[in-house]
Amino acid sequence: MLQRIENQLRRGEDVDKYIIKDFENTIHMKPPDVRGQNALPGLARRFPKVIITGMQKCGTGALKDAMTRSPYLAWSAHGESHFFDRQQNYNQGYQFYLDLQPEVGPEVTVFDKTPSLLTDSTIPPRVYAYNPNVKIIVILCEPAHRTLSHYLHAKAMMKSQEEENHNRHFNHDRMHLMNSDSFEEVIDSAISEIFENEEFVRSAVFDMKNEFRAHQATRAAFYRYVANPANFERIQSIPIQLVQRGLYGYYLNQWYNLFPKENILVISSTDMSQRPAKTIQAVQEFVGVPQTIDASNFYWNNETQHFCVMGPEETEPHCSRPSKHRSGNFEINPRTKILLNRLYQSVYQDLVDLVGRDLFADWGYE
Numbered sequence: 001m002l003q004r005i006e007n008q009l010r011r012g013e014d015v016d017k018y019i020i021k022d023f024e025n026t027i028h029m030k031p032p033d034v035r036g037q038n039a040l041p042g043l044a045r046r047f048p049k050v051i052i053t054g055m056q057k058c059g060t061g062a063l064k065d066a067m068t069r070s071p072y073l074a075w076s077a078h079g080e081s082h083f084f085d086r087q088q089n090y091n092q093g094y095q096f097y098l099d100l101q102p103e104v105g106p107e108v109t110v111f112d113k114t115p116s117l118l119t120d121s122t123i124p125p126r127v128y129a130y131n132p133n134v135k136i137i138v139i140l141c142e143p144a145h146r147t148l149s150h151y152l153h154a155k156a157m158m159k160s161q162e163e164e165n166h167n168r169h170f171n172h173d174r175m176h177l178m179n180s181d182s183f184e185e186v187i188d189s190a191i192s193e194i195f196e197n198e199e200f201v202r203s204a205v206f207d208m209k210n211e212f213r214a215h216q217a218t219r220a221a222f223y224r225y226v227a228n229p230a231n232f233e234r235i236q237s238i239p240i241q242l243v244q245r246g247l248y249g250y251y252l253n254q255w256y257n258l259f260p261k262e263n264i265l266v267i268s269s270t271d272m273s274q275r276p277a278k279t280i281q282a283v284q285e286f287v288g289v290p291q292t293i294d295a296s297n298f299y300w301n302n303e304t305q306h307f308c309v310m311g312p313e314e315t316e317p318h319c320s321r322p323s324k325h326r327s328g329n330f331e332i333n334p335r336t337k338i339l340l341n342r343l344y345q346s347v348y349q350d351l352v353d354l355v356g357r358d359l360f361a362d363w364g365y366e
């Protein structure tokens, strides 16, 4: 298995020179019997054949809600498994993962949705070691807006955790930033930290007087930062995560290096949001289940400005909750938008090289 992963990782080029390959001690070497378990007759827990790996805050919840309307698709009643990305879960092995799954018939495909999987370099080899035939779904959204949505989400989570006096998986040492600082201040401080040792790039990114031309240097410095093992712990802190998780091309490349292209479906959050029926039809085709979810399962909700999903008959409709924390209620200030655009435009081509530009025309990057 290890040799197979190493051979696969050698296929990629260019972006790969920044990629971490030191995963030997981080994976379970013996794969589970996915095929045998999933072929059991009658009701049984079944291993996920499909994983929605991201992107966090890009509409993974809406995608999951729509998918679970199909009688041929099911996900865990425990919610996001965090099996591959939380060491305490992964250490417990595949039986632990199986125990989280729903009991369903053999005609049902179980899927996992854990949107924090996409942007952690240790995860793709773990998922490959689990099942090299697994199908991966990734939903992507405009990365600058994603940082805002992630910030609001983190703040709201932190507030509710404080209220519950509940110390879950947040890094409280660094969370002081989130308590007092505005979104703009948090982004400034994250960018300063990422380019702490890259004076030329840092000055260029923050320079509002001159046209930004340092795309190549910014890309290289950003990738050096995320690939440096000395930064792995810092990357887990919310201020850095907000910015680092927009490196879609860099992280997607690690999945494409391991898995066949036809096993990865990348969709756009704009499509999910504006054309949910078409999107979910593409998902059903990719997963290989009968087309049971179509336009009749969606209706527009003016209050949330999103489609709600309904059906089959015996189930309640579901609409995303209107909330004052929704990023659609906020504007990013123009200077912060420029900073974030400079970063993400510097790395945009790596994403385009993998999945083309058609999906992202509405980002305004061209």
Ligand SMILES: Nc1ncnc2c1ncn2[C@@H]1O[C@H](COP(=O)(O)OS(=O)(=O)O)[C@@H](OP(=O)(O)O)[C@H]1O
Pocket (backbone or CB within 6 Å): 055, 056, 057, 058, 059, 060, 061, 062, 115, 148, 149, 150, 152, 153, 269, 272, 273, 306, 307, 308, 320, 325, 326, 327, 328
């Ligand atoms: N129905 C529907 N269709 C498409 N997109 C929708 C829908 N409802 C919500 N949204 C968007 O999803 C954003 C939340 O993304 P996630 O569900 O991936 O968040 S999470 O990572 O699971 O917390 C969420 O971001 P925020 O509004 O900032 O919360 C929305 O932009």
